Amino acid sequence: MSKRYPPEVREKAVRLVLERLDEFESPYAAAKAIGPLVDVHYETLRVWVKKALAEGSRPGGKGGSGVSDAERDELLKLRKEVRDLKQANEILKLASAFFARELDPRHP
Incomplete structure (x- = not known):
């Protein structure tokens, strides 16, 4: 329903x-x-x-909003780039945490 x-x-x-x-x-x-x-x-x-x-x-x-087509295209491109960089940053954070744990002498 x-x-x-x-x-x-x-x-x-x-x-x-x-x-x-x-x-x-x-x-x-x-x-x-x-x-x-x-x-x-x-x-x-x-x-x-x-x-x-x-x-x-x-x-x-x-x-x-008074934004020209060229500016809108550039804005979309930059937003995509920011999104991609944020995603890469998250991956790097996870990888660094993983390797830090692996290199920790207290880790069996």
Whole structure:
């Protein structure tokens, strides 16, 4: 049986995903991460976001922000680079913790 969500919950959840969409690889990943935070099933949220994007909602909730196409492209490129660097940083942190534990003389 499907759960009915009030329109306010739907609007808030979609707005939150659209505002943070650039932090995730896809709308699916954003919905999967944000859905539990707003108590909405991630698949339901993904469908809502997909519909909002198809209707012309802009990620970040800004319609015409006065940014040129070249600036927008550069901004998207830089956001992707930041996301990739954050991911690499997390991998390096995990690897350094692993090797620190392996080199610890108290470790059997």
